[in-house]
Amino acid sequence: MREDRRGFLGLLVGALFGIPGIATLLGARGARAWIDAGPLDALPDGEPRRFSFPVKAGWEKRERTAFLVRRGETVIALDATCTHAGCTVRMGGGPGAFTCPCHGGAFSLDGEPVKKPVTRPLARLETRVEDGRVKVRA
Amino acid sequence: MRSASPNLGHLALLVAAGGLLSGAFLAFHYAPTFEAAHDAVAHVETLALGKFLRSLHHWCGTFALVLAGLHAARLFWHGEYKPPWRALWVLGGCTALVLLGFAYTGYLLAGDERALAGLRVMDGVAASTPFLGDAIASAIRGGEVISSATLTRLYALHAVVLPAALVFLVAAFVARVKRLHGELAPTRDARAAIAVLALLALCAILFPPGLGPEADLTGSAPPDARPEWFFLWVNELLHRIPGNTFLVAGLLPLGLVTLAIGLPFLARGEAREPARRKPEIAVAAVIVLVIAGLTAASFARAPERVEEASPAPAGTPTPLAVMEKFQCARCHRIDDAESPDDTGPPLYRVAADDHPAVKDLFTRQFFRLKVGDPRKYWDGTSMNYTPTRLKPTAAELAALERWFFGE
Numbered sequence: 001m002r003e004d005r006r007g008f009l010g011l012l013v014g015a016l017f018g019i020p021g022i023a024t025l026l027g028a029r030g031a032r033a034w035i036d037a038g039p040l041d042a043l044p045d046g047e048p049r050r051f052s053f054p055v056k057a058g059w060e061k062r063e064r065t066a067f068l069v070r071r072g073e074t075v076i077a078l079d080a081t082c083t084h085a086g087c088t089v090r091m092g093g094g095p096g097a098f099t100c101p102c103h104g105g106a107f108s109l110d111g112e113p114v115k116k117p118v119t120r121p122l123a124r125l126e127t128r129v130e131d132g133r134v135k136v137r138a
Numbered sequence: 139m140r141s142a143s144p145n146l147g148h149l150a151l152l153v154a155a156g157g158l159l160s161g162a163f164l165a166f167h168y169a170p171t172f173e174a175a176h177d178a179v180a181h182v183e184t185l186a187l188g189k190f191l192r193s194l195h196h197w198c199g200t201f202a203l204v205l206a207g208l209h210a211a212r213l214f215w216h217g218e219y220k221p222p223w224r225a226l227w228v229l230g231g232c233t234a235l236v237l238l239g240f241a242y243t244g245y246l247l248a249g250d251e252r253a254l255a256g257l258r259v260m261d262g263v264a265a266s267t268p269f270l271g272d273a274i275a276s277a278i279r280g281g282e283v284i285s286s287a288t289l290t291r292l293y294a295l296h297a298v299v300l301p302a303a304l305v306f307l308v309a310a311f312v313a314r315v316k317r318l319h320g321e322l323a324p325t326r327d328a329r330a331a332i333a334v335l336a337l338l339a340l341c342a343i344l345f346p347p348g349l350g351p352e353a354d355l356t357g358s359a360p361p362d363a364r365p366e367w368f369f370l371w372v373n374e375l376l377h378r379i380p381g382n383t384f385l386v387a388g389l390l391p392l393g394l395v396t397l398a399i400g401l402p403f404l405a406r407g408e409a410r411e412p413a414r415r416k417p418e419i420a421v422a423a424v425i426v427l428v429i430a431g432l433t434a435a436s437f438a439r440a441p442e443r444v445e446e447a448s449p450a451p452a453g454t455p456t457p458l459a460v461m462e463k464f465q466c467a468r469c470h471r472i473d474d475a476e477s478p479d480d481t482g483p484p485l486y487r488v489a490a491d492d493h494p495a496v497k498d499l500f501t502r503q504f505f506r507l508k509v510g511d512p513r514k515y516w517d518g519t520s521m522n523y524t525p526t527r528l529k530p531t532a533a534e535l536a537a538l539e540r541w542f543f544g545e
């Protein structure tokens with residue numbers, strides 16, 4: 001009986017303080033906002049445009065860079081982080097549409113790998129066009 | 139033995155355990171620097187159940203102190219600090235000191251104005267120590283002035299040293315009890331424990347600790363700065379007897395603590411019945427009443443209104459004068475002028491410019507964040523207001539904002 005009570009109290013304290021604690025750890029990501037990236041008409045077809053935007057990272061604001069590529073009435077957003085070693089890729093400068101300054105890897109306009117050491121495509125951010133404006137999901 | 143009413147010491151330890159658990163989770167969301175602390179605490183409050191977690195942690199401090207105080211009062215009344223309980227009384231007293239340390243350092247970690255005011259008082263008291271004042275104060279500060287180094291030291295105490303001390307003291311306490319009684323006293327206080335935890339949760343929901351404006355290391359203390367409730371009596375004494383900081387805020391509390399912990403060695407009579415220990419009970423009652431009276435007086439006294447020295451109306455700064463002062467042109471092109479070093483992007487009147495993407499990104503909020511405090515917006519920025527490294531004042535920022543948005 002005594003042991004039961006002690007176990008019960010432990011469980012109670014664990015629940016009261018542990019549940020909110022774990023909730024804060026799991027909830028750290030927060031809601032991801034749609035960011036306005038300007039009107040669709042401002043983007044030339046088939047030509048990438050650099051787009052930097054602030055993102056929440058914990059209590060800090062960090063800058064994230066993507067490339068917007070318009071194809072007709074749709075727009076894709078490629079994360080500028082190289083899939084090889086994490087450097088930030090640049091526009092042009094090699095066989096593809098994007099080149100990584102660190103190891104010379106290159107990506108096509110669609111973010112597909114075209115030159116070693118890169119083997120995986122650039123990550124894509126969610127996009128949508130709404131009332132003629134491009135939105136990117138942070 | 140005493141009646142079967144709940145053991146308040148057990149309850150205090152239960153609450154302290156809750157404080158350790160909630161504190162461990164809060165530590166995941168904290169950074170002990172003045173640049174980050176306030177933002178980090180504000181960030182926790184935006185997370186799911188984060189505000190509740192922080193409030194629980196805050197109330198654990200108060201509950202543990204009150205329960206420990208009541209427990210000590212009861213032991214004292216029954217004379218249970220005398221042999222064979224002498225060592226237990228001393229260990230319990232040290233545990234209470236650790237709890238006080240938790241509440242005190244925790245209060246200073248929030249990075250808001252109240253916390254900074256508290257830090258300054260602590261610094262002043264430490265510096266008032268005769269002969270060793272400078273050495274003690276700089277050891278606490280971790281430097282010549284209060285800085286993030288101070289905050290980091292307090293955090294190390296709060297999150298590493300004091301928890302270790304608490305665990306050690308409780309272990310020693312339990313070992314001693316086992317030697318005296320052969321086993322731990324039966325846990326017959328489950329119902330009381332549930333009631334205390336429920337009350338704690340209720341207080342946490344109804345009275346969250348709140349977070350004041352961010353501390354400004356260069357600014358003055360807010361007029362209504364007050365210490366936590368358990369130090370209000372010292373604050374009140376300082377107010378009534380000015381000029382004796384060390385005596386009032388250093389020596390007096392230290393003396394009382396020594397008196398309380400050393401009680402078994404000071405009051406050596408054999409008798410345990412309260413009726414035969416009238417003098418010591420009278421002395422204790424007077425001390426408790428004086429402290430309670432001072433605390434009440436402090437609550438009753440309206441916070442002092444310090445006359446704010448209004449900043450001299452230096453005229454509204456012109457945008458170009460502000461850019462001249464901060465030498466923006468060293469890194470940015472302003473309109474069409476040349477810049478020796480094109481590190482930064484050209485500065486143009488954003489709202490008047492035909493850059494839709496930039497215009498939409500460059501909201502006023504973004505402007506105030508980025509230009510008002512570049513490092514805060516993005517740590518990696520090389521923008522540092524060379525050569526002054528001073529941030530623009532609100533008036534200067536407003537002038538720049540008008541220019542940027544073409545007004």
